[in-house]
Amino acid sequence: MAAQPILVPGPDHPITIEPAGGRVTIIAGGLTIADSTSALMLREANYPPVFYIPRADVEMAALVRTDHGTHCPYKGDASYFSIPAGGDRAVDAVWSYETPHDAVAAIAGHLAFYPDRVDAIETE
Numbered sequence: 560m561a562a563q564p565i566l567v568p569g570p571d572h573p574i575t576i577e578p579a580g581g582r583v584t585i586i587a588g589g590l591t592i593a594d595s596t597s598a599l600m601l602r603e604a605n606y607p608p609v610f611y612i613p614r615a616d617v618e619m620a621a622l623v624r625t626d627h628g629t630h631c632p633y634k635g636d637a638s639y640f641s642i643p644a645g646g647d648r649a650v651d652a653v654w655s656y657e658t659p660h661d662a663v664a665a666i667a668g669h670l671a672f673y674p675d676r677v678d679a680i681e682t683e
Contacts, residue, residue, distance in 0.1 A: 574603045576665045583610050587677040588644025593617040611669035627651045635659045652676035
């Protein structure tokens, strides 16, 4: 039986989280930074969908935590990582909600990548 998507109620800002299905690979600086068959797909309001990759499927040694942080009223506080192999464009290329709000708790322990700061986000 397929997992049911998690829906954060709100007519003005809906968020759904569900298994991405298939394989998701992140490449930066010519290196495979993440390779997962357990990624989640988060859809939020009118934003493009975002893959959240479990940390276990990310080459964490290729990332460097930065001091950058942001706050989303719907998801919580985000921390950021850069990918040194990706050069200047890969600064703060990765984010994580390490203690997300309860409504989106499924993304805890996952990382997301800005598509324009990595070489490729590939799906199969």
